[in-house]
Amino acid sequence: MDLHTAETKTKELQTLLHQYGYEYYVLDKPSVPDAEYDRLLRELIELEEQYPQFRTPDSPTVRVGGAVLDMFEKVRHKSPMLSLGNAFNEDDLRDFDRRVRQGAGESVEYVCELKIDGLAVSLTYEDGRFALGATRGDGTTGEDITANLRTIKSIPLRLRENVSLEVRGEAFMPKRSFENLNKLKEERDEEPFANPRNAAAGSLRQLDTSIAASRNLDIFLYGMADAADLDIDSHSEALDYMDRLGFKTNNERRKCSTIEEVIDYVNGWVERRPNLDYDIDGIVIKVDSLEQQEQLGTTARSPRWAVAYKFPAEEVVTTLLDIELSVGRTGVVTPTAILEPVRVAGTTVQRASLHNEDLIKEKDIKIGDKVVVKKAGDIIPEVVNVLPDQRTGNEQDFSMPDHCPECESDLVRLEGEVALRCLNPKCPAQIREGLIHFVSRNAMNIDGLGEKVIAQLFAHKLVKDVADIYKLTAEELLALERMGEKSVSNLLNAIERSKDNSLERLLFGLGIRHVGEKAARTLAQELETMDRLAAATEADLTSINEIGEKMASSIVTFFEQEEVQELIAELKAAGLNMKYKGPSRAAAAAADSIFAGKTVVLTGKMEKLSRNEAKEKLEALGANVAGSVSKKTDIVIAGEDAGSKLTKAQELGIEIWDEERLLEEIE
Structure with missing residues (x-):
C-alpha cells in the first residue's frame, strides 16, 4: 500500500469509527454490529502501527489506552469549578426560589437535571479537538487526566464544529460496569470498591491508562464554561448546542417555570431513582437565563443561581451480627457493627461505625438486634436505631473492653472525651x-x-x-x-x-x-x-x-x-523536603478569591468599612481598585449617596454590589 492510499484509508476509518462510536455510546442507537466495529478498529490499529505518521491525537485507537504516566500535572481552571449549595426538603427549595426571584425578578425559568454520582471533570477543546481533561480538584486547580479521559468512549475526541470551548461534566461508572469490576476483584482476592463513585475516581487516577480503558466508564456533560462568548443566552440552549456538537448530555432534564414544577420533578425522581442504570444522589436546579445567572452572581464557594437537592437517605432493616473493635492511628478504639449484608443507596453494606460506647448505650444496641441502617449523606453507613419489638430474647449486651484489642495495654478515657484510647505509642x-x-x-x-x-x-x-x-x-x-x-x-x-x-x-x-x-x-x-x-x-x-x-x-x-x-x-x-513551596497565605487567598484579577470601583459612603479599609481588603484578595468606571470595570461597590459612578455603571451594564454583598464575599 502506497503512502497516499494508507493516509486516505486511515482517515476514512477514523471518520467512520468516530461516527459509529457516537451512535453507540452517545445516541445509544448503534448502526452496525459490535463485531463490525471491532473489525474496523483492528484494521485501523494495524494501519496506524504500520504508518504511525497518520495516527492523530483524536484517533479512536487512543481509547484503548496503554500509556503509562509518571504523574499527574496540576492544571489551573480558566474559571472556578464551584460547588453547589444544598437543599434537603421542599422548604429549602422554596427559600432558594424566593432568593432567586428577589435578585433576578419574578420572571424566572429553571432547568432541572439529574445529579450524577461520579467525578466532576472539565474538558477543553481547541479547534474542535479534545486537548485537555482535568479533575475538579479544589475548584481552582485540578489534575491533568487527559490520557485517561480519552479512553471514555462517550467523550468526543473531535467535535462536529471546529470550535474552541471548555465544558464540564460528571464521569461515572455505570452499575453494570461496577458489578463486573467488583466481581473481578473478588475473583482476584482484592478489596472491592465501596461504590461506583469511588470506582470511577480511582479509575481516572490510574497512571496506567489501559486500566482506565478497561473500566468501561461513561460521562454526562452538564455545562459550558464560556457559553456567553458563543452568543448563547440560556443554559438549556447551551445543552442543546452541546448535543449538536456531539457531546453526551442527560436527556432526563426538564425546564420548569415555577418552583412547584421543580418540586414535582424532584419528587418523581425520588421514586424512579433505582430504575436508572447509573447512580444519582440528587437533582440540580439552575436558573436558565445566563443573564439572570450573571445578575445573581456567586459567593466565594457556590453560585447563587443553582442549588443541589439531596435525596433523603434510604433506610433499610438488617441484622447486627457482631461488634468489632479497631484501633486508629491516634489510639482511639472504635466499635464497628458487622451487619447481615444489605443493599443501601446503590451498594451492599456489611459494616457501619458505632462511634463509641456511649452511643451504643444510648441507642440500646445489642448483638443480634434488628437495626435500621442508612447512609449519612448517601456515603457513610450508620445504624439509625434498633427495633426492640423484633427481639427474640437471644440478643446479647455489648460492653467495651478494658484493654487494647491489639497490644493489651490499658484503655483510658481522657477528660472531656467519650472515646476510649490506647496510649501505648508502640501499639x-x-x-x-x-x-x-x-x-x-x-x-x-x-x-x-x-x-x-x-x-x-x-x-x-x-x-x-x-x-x-x-x-x-x-x-x-x-x-x-x-x-x-x-x-x-x-x-x-x-x-x-x-x-x-x-x-x-x-x-x-x-x-x-x-x-x-x-x-x-x-x-x-x-x-x-x-x-x-x-x-x-x-x-x-x-x-x-x-x-x-x-x-x-x-x-x-x-x-x-x-x-x-x-x-x-x-x-x-533520606532527602525529604522540609520547606514550604507554595504561595504565601496572602497570595493563596488572592489567587483563590472571587476578586482575583477583577477591576473594582468604590463609590458612595460605606457604613461598616471606610473607603481605605475596603480598598485594602480588596487588594489583598487580588483586586485592582480603580478610581473611575470604564468598560474594563468588573464590579462597582455602591454605598449610600452614590453618584455619577453608579449612573455610569448602570449605563454600561456593569455588575453592582452593595456593602452587604461586599462583606459577604470578603468573609
Whole structure:
C-alpha cells in the first residue's frame, strides 16, 4: 500500500469509527454490529502501527489506552469549578426560589437535571479537538487526566464544529460496569470498591491508562464554561448546542417555570431513582437565563443561581451480627457493627461505625438486634436505631473492653472525651494506621502504597515507622505477594517523587494530634520550614490566625519527643523536603478569591468599612481598585449617596454590589 492510499484509508476509518462510536455510546442507537466495529478498529490499529505518521491525537485507537504516566500535572481552571449549595426538603427549595426571584425578578425559568454520582471533570477543546481533561480538584486547580479521559468512549475526541470551548461534566461508572469490576476483584482476592463513585475516581487516577480503558466508564456533560462568548443566552440552549456538537448530555432534564414544577420533578425522581442504570444522589436546579445567572452572581464557594437537592437517605432493616473493635492511628478504639449484608443507596453494606460506647448505650444496641441502617449523606453507613419489638430474647449486651484489642495495654478515657484510647505509642495498630495516613492522597500521596501493601510491609517487619518507607529496596518489595517488577518500579518512583512534596503535606502526614490538612497548610505558610515549626513556642503558634491553644500545645508536645526528633532527622537524611513551596497565605487567598484579577470601583459612603479599609481588603484578595468606571470595570461597590459612578455603571451594564454583598464575599 502506497503512502497516499494508507493516509486516505486511515482517515476514512477514523471518520467512520468516530461516527459509529457516537451512535453507540452517545445516541445509544448503534448502526452496525459490535463485531463490525471491532473489525474496523483492528484494521485501523494495524494501519496506524504500520504508518504511525497518520495516527492523530483524536484517533479512536487512543481509547484503548496503554500509556503509562509518571504523574499527574496540576492544571489551573480558566474559571472556578464551584460547588453547589444544598437543599434537603421542599422548604429549602422554596427559600432558594424566593432568593432567586428577589435578585433576578419574578420572571424566572429553571432547568432541572439529574445529579450524577461520579467525578466532576472539565474538558477543553481547541479547534474542535479534545486537548485537555482535568479533575475538579479544589475548584481552582485540578489534575491533568487527559490520557485517561480519552479512553471514555462517550467523550468526543473531535467535535462536529471546529470550535474552541471548555465544558464540564460528571464521569461515572455505570452499575453494570461496577458489578463486573467488583466481581473481578473478588475473583482476584482484592478489596472491592465501596461504590461506583469511588470506582470511577480511582479509575481516572490510574497512571496506567489501559486500566482506565478497561473500566468501561461513561460521562454526562452538564455545562459550558464560556457559553456567553458563543452568543448563547440560556443554559438549556447551551445543552442543546452541546448535543449538536456531539457531546453526551442527560436527556432526563426538564425546564420548569415555577418552583412547584421543580418540586414535582424532584419528587418523581425520588421514586424512579433505582430504575436508572447509573447512580444519582440528587437533582440540580439552575436558573436558565445566563443573564439572570450573571445578575445573581456567586459567593466565594457556590453560585447563587443553582442549588443541589439531596435525596433523603434510604433506610433499610438488617441484622447486627457482631461488634468489632479497631484501633486508629491516634489510639482511639472504635466499635464497628458487622451487619447481615444489605443493599443501601446503590451498594451492599456489611459494616457501619458505632462511634463509641456511649452511643451504643444510648441507642440500646445489642448483638443480634434488628437495626435500621442508612447512609449519612448517601456515603457513610450508620445504624439509625434498633427495633426492640423484633427481639427474640437471644440478643446479647455489648460492653467495651478494658484493654487494647491489639497490644493489651490499658484503655483510658481522657477528660472531656467519650472515646476510649490506647496510649501505648508502640501499639502495632496505631503504627500501621499512621503509616496508611502518611502515604494517603492528601498527605504524601504515594501511589501504589495502599492499605494492603502497608499491611504486608508491616507484617514482614520491613517498616516500623514512616522513615523506613524511604529505605525500601526493589529486592524487598519483589519478595512480597502480587508485586511484580513494573509495580515495584512504579512504587519506588512514587516514593522518590514524594520527597519533593511541600512542607504542609509532610506535616499533615506526620499525624500531629489536632493538626488537620488546613492547619498544616496554615503552619507551613506562616513558619515556612520544619526547623522553625519544631522550635516554635505555644505563644508563637497561638499568634497565628486559626491556631488555638489546644493545637499549639499538641504541636509543642509532639516536637519535644526524642523519638520525633530522631524521625525528622532520618527523613532529612533520606532527602525529604522540609520547606514550604507554595504561595504565601496572602497570595493563596488572592489567587483563590472571587476578586482575583477583577477591576473594582468604590463609590458612595460605606457604613461598616471606610473607603481605605475596603480598598485594602480588596487588594489583598487580588483586586485592582480603580478610581473611575470604564468598560474594563468588573464590579462597582455602591454605598449610600452614590453618584455619577453608579449612573455610569448602570449605563454600561456593569455588575453592582452593595456593602452587604461586599462583606459577604470578603468573609
